[in-house]
Amino acid sequence: MYDRYEPHNFEAKWRKRWADADLFRTREEAGRPKFYGLDFFPYPSGAGLSVGHCRNYIPTDVLCRMRFMQGYNVLHPMGFDAFGLPAENEAIKRQRHPEAMVHEYGATYKRQMDLIGIGYDWSRSFYSSDPSYYKWTQWIFKRLFEKGLAYRANAAVNWCPKDKTALANEEVVGGLCERCGTPVERREIPQWFFRITEYAQRLLDDLDDLDWPEGIKNQQRNWIGRSEGVEFEMSVAETAGSGRFDLEAEQVKAEAELRFRVFTTRIDTIFGMSFCVLAPEHPLVEQLLLRSDEEHMAAVTTYIQAAKALGDTERQAADRFKTGVDTGFKAINPATGKPVPIFVADYVLMGYGTGAIMAVPGHDQRDFDFARKYDLAILPVIAPSVEQTDLVIEAHAKGNAFESKDGVLINSGEYTGQTVAEAQHNLGVWMESLGLGERKVNYRIRDWLISRQRYWGCPIPILHDQGGSLEAVSDDALPVELPAVDSYEPGDDGASPLASIPEFLNATNSEGRLARRETDTMGGFACSSWYFLRFCDPANYTQAWDPAKVAYWMPVDCYVGGAEHAVMHLLYARFWTKVLFDLGLVPVKEPFARLQNQGQVLGYTPYRSPRPGETLEFGESGILVSFEEAEQLSDDELQWRWVRMSKSKGNVVTPDEAVEQYGADALRVYELFVAPFEADVQWSNEGMQGAVRFLSKVCRLVSVFGPRFQPQWREGLCGEGKDIRRWTHQTIRKVTDDVERFAFNTAVSTLMIFVNNLSDAINRVGMDAELSEAVESLILLLSPIAPHTADELWEGLGRTGFTYHEAWPTADSALAAEDEITIAVQVNGKLRDTITVAAGTSDADLEAAAMGSEKAVFHMDGKEIRKVVVVPGKLVNIVVAN
RNA sequence: GCCGGGGUGGCGGAAUGGUAGACGCGGCGGUCUCAAACACCGUUGAGCUCAAACUCAUGAGGGUUCGAGUCCCUCCCCCGGCACCA
Known part of the structure; x- marks a missing residue:
């Protein structure tokens, strides 16, 4: 047996034995509880894994290994998110075909994951680019299509000129392509969308019950962006501005043909509306232009052209000066019956609400800025109280709108004096009773743009007939396979490279007529929106999954990955799961019961x-x-x-290097111990050395004690050695709890303390049976964390088989209980002494013992005792007069 | 601006309202060695220039409490996300 941690002498041996024994093959035995532990689906990059990626895989592995030892059936699979832009871009750069390339890279990932001892069931592995997998991605697409949840629409979309494809909103960060940092452009191209907006409320509501980090849930809430308000109709009074209409007459004709709807969350401020604004793309603008005089027509046309010429980034920069143009028309404020000018301005977005707003400059900063620039009325209608209006005036004088939601209405007719909340309710009711509008909920989230004008993705299984209508490819013709081609580089014309491959493009529809295949492919997030279901039944050739197997394994009990997917993958996967739930195809509404984000x-x-x-x-x-x-x-x-760490920064440490220099178990211990799971850590060779030292201490302890080890220690227990048994059972309890709550750093530190204590004890006391229990427990507790070392030591003690097959130790709370406790003695809240008493000492005896403390007595200084606080098992606080 | 999460020794970090700084890294002293490295043992928050005792200490300031790193209020700083979303 080794008295030091010498990884080169045994780690590879154990990995081979595990593989030969097929140790991590998923067990599905009846009568056992199930545990599904999953890591985010990785795209296998050519750079291979860094020690940073291991920070994800090691903790999940520890939890899964412990669950198995606790008797669970454990599903712990791994596969590769092979389709998508990163793979294709790299393949183009290397002038390779992406398929061969991702398989090669995937093999490297697998080798490295094995190298650090992760216990995946590789028999369940797949690549999302396997036709046997994406057949079912297409099958799910069809289900969405049939439900009207996948649709094709012409839309102004985010186009990345470098990646030459459209992107989802979630993939655009600050106007830049999330992947390559190129500013995105607006393009009008027909695209496929998933109607995720239809699920907005459920995606929001169901977050509450998930055991996820608050930050991620919050990001999803922000992204969904629910807001409650009122949508109502405004009618256009064709105005004197044109000289062709008579304002008074038109006002009487309130049913004027031209109307538009606005959405507001602040209906309570409607009496303060002094103008309204249409987005440049608003359809009413065209109508107005038809009726406009030349002067206004020219100004508005010029403005709209300028707005369209601006990129989205520039247009939406928040600090930009607001610009706009007066249409010359007026609309009637339904609350006051008075006309207000209609402006066109690009600070109003066509994509949110109705693309038109009522502007209340007194109480909205954006409207305020605009009103000042165009010299429009600023009417105060909210104030802290009816009498207290100076704060509002003051704010306006300083150039700020008074945006408070507290306070009451002023200058608001019969609503004056009502609180904001009251007025919001009453005005909403009033609108509804007159049929002018209704209370409404709006969401910020947009439909999920899924089509990509690229080759390397899952083909969309749709046929276009010559009349332009759409038909899904029949289920028995799936998968629509990607053609094997040499050249697949994207073009700049918004068309997929598949469009120039006639063998792919031309097809016949169900009626035998010529049809054209859809040539866009799905973005990679489609593939990763259901892979966790396929892992439940990965080799099923007749269906996407056996419902019984999905019912057994789902939901994922613990899902581990980086926080960067908060609003992409994690939202999409939730959406697909809900759709599949509604179709009766899966029995869960949420895919991931618990989520953990590792630090970098x-x-x-x-x-x-x-x-x-x-x-x-x-x-x-x-x-x-x-x-x-x-x-x-x-x-x-x-x-x-x-x-x-990233390849481009040249600062990567690979697991290969770390394992070569320090050993796989040392890497595992280091990454678990160095910081809390979710915190970023700074890679340190000294820290790795500390992990080596700890494992060496364990080896030394076991090897020194080895000759005294009693496999049948239960029979040798003599009732003495209570300290040792207490340490053992306290350690078992603490390590088990800590692993469950992802506090791996304190789990390791608990083991360190245990090892330090035992190393000391084996030299001082006999108690070989008790020490044998301790050493055996130590090895088993160490097994998920440092599995190679645990198995090596296990064998060194003459035990056979794998620690993975041993039962996880259970803590006996009677043995773990302290029989002597140290009690803090405080005087006026300051620690003055500690005393040791038997556990279970009564409060009165505790108090008496504390009073007997010389140090306490000294500090009481003969003063009057006002009060004595006794906290059983903890402390006694003597409060004396000053 | 809005929404989250944080601020504890030289460093990473521990602490169900109850003995702050566990465990580790680094430092210092020692053992081993011809010597070094490794390893092992001891020590290590600051102040009071041995120790004991005491005092101070968890971003700043207030508060609640017998007792606050932990709860409440005000403020400062850092990290992440969203951002002209009406």
Whole structure:
């Protein structure tokens, strides 16, 4: 047996034995509880894994291994998210076919995951680009299509000119392509969408019951962006501005043909409306232009053209000065019956609400800014109280709208004096009773744009006939396979490369007539929206899954991955699951019962300040330099920073290097121990050395004690050695709890304390049976964390088989209980002494013992005792007069 | 601006309202060694220039409490997300 941790001598041996024994094959035995542990579906990049990725896989593995030892049937699968832009872009760069490439990269991932001892059931693995998988992605697409949840529409979409494809809203960050940082453009192309908006409320409501990090739930809530308000109709009074209409007469004709609807969350401020605004794309604008005089027509036309010429990023920059143009028309404020001017301005977005607003400059900052610029009336209608209007005036004088939701209405006719809440309710009712409008809920979330004008994705199983109507490919003709081609580079014309492949393009529809295949493919997020279902039944050739198997395994009990997918994958997968639930295809409304986000591993990375003439990359605050270059630079030029490990930064430590230098178990221990699971950590060789030291201590302890080890220790227990048994059972309890709550750092630290205590104890006491129990428990508790070492030591003690097959130790609370406790003695809340008493000492005896403390007596200084607080098992606080 | 999450030794971090700083890294002293590295043992919040005792200490300031890192209020700073969404 090794008295030091010598990973090169045994780790590879154990990995081979595990593989030979098919140790991690999913068990589905009746009568056992199930546990489904899952890591985010990785795209296998050519760079391979870094130790940063391991931060995801190791903790899940620890939990899954413990669950198995606790007697669960455990499903712990892994596969590859192979379709999509990252794979295709890399393949183009390397002039390779993506399929061969992703399989090669996937094999590297698998090798590295095996290298660090992750216990995946590889028999269930698949690539999302396998026809046997994407057949069912298409099958689910069809179900959505049949339900009207997948539809094709012409829309102005986010187009990335570098990736040459349309992107979902979720993939655009600050107007830039989330993947490559290129500013996106607006393009009008017919696209496929999933109607996720129809599920907005349920996606919002069901968040409440999920055991997910609050931050992620919040991001989803923000993204869904529910707001309650009133949508109502405004009619246009064709105005004197044109000289062709008589305002008074038109006002009488309130049923004027031209109407538009506005949405507001602040119906209580309607008496303060002093103008309204249409988005430049609003359909009414055209109608108005038809009736406009030349002067206004020219101004509005010019403005709209300018607005369209602006990129989305520029147009939506929040700090931009507001611009707009008066149409010359007026609309009637339904609350006051008075006309207000209609403007066109690009700060109003066509995509939200109705694309038109009532503007209340007194109480909305955007409207306020606009009103000041165009010299429009600013009417105060909300104030802290009817009498107290100076705060509003003051705010306006300082250039701020008074946006408070507290307070009451002023200058608002019969509603004056009502609180904001009252008026919102009453005005909503009033609108509804007159049929002018209704209370309504709006969501910020838009439908999910799923089509991509790229080759490497799951083909959309739709046929277009010559009349332009759409038909789904019949189920028995699935999958629609991607044609094997040599050249698949995207074009700039908004068409998929598949459109230029006649063998793919031309097909016949169900009536035998010529048809054209849909040539867009699905974005990768479609593939990852159901893979967790396929893992339940991955080799099923007749259906996407056996409902009984999905019913057994779902939901995922613990889902682990990075926080960056908060509003993409995690929202999409929830949506698909809900749709499948509604179709009766899965029995759960939510796919992931518990979610954990791991922190990143940061590498120490050299940067230097830009030299004259140099510009910084987007998002960088210095110029990245290589480690070689860094050595040449002076200290004041260099800035070292901790940044996320990535190949492009040159700061990656691979698991191969870490395992070679320190060992797989050391890597596992280090990553678990170095910080809380969700915190970012700074990679440190010293820290790795500490992990090695700990494992060496364990090896030494077991090897020194080995000759005294009693496999049948239960028979040798003599009732003595209570300390040892107490440590053992306290450790079992704490480690089990900590692993369950993802507190791996404290779980490891508990084991360290246990090892320190035992190492000391084996030299001091006999008690071999009690120590044998302790050492055996230690090895089993260590098994999920450092499985190679645990198995090696297990074998070294003469035991056979794998620790994975042993039962997880259970804590006996009677044995774990302390029989002596240290009690803190405080005087006026300050610690003055500690005393040791038997557990279960009565409050009165505790108090008496505390009073007997010399140090306490000294600090009481003979003063009057006002009160004595006794906390059983903890402390006694003596409160004396000052 | 809005919404989250945070601020504890030289560093990573522990602490169900009850002995702040567990555990580890680093440092210091020692053992081993010709020597170094490794390993092992001891020590390590600050102040009071041995110790004991005491005092101070969880971003700042108030408050609640017998007792606050933990709860409440005000403010500062850091990280993440959203952002002209009416």
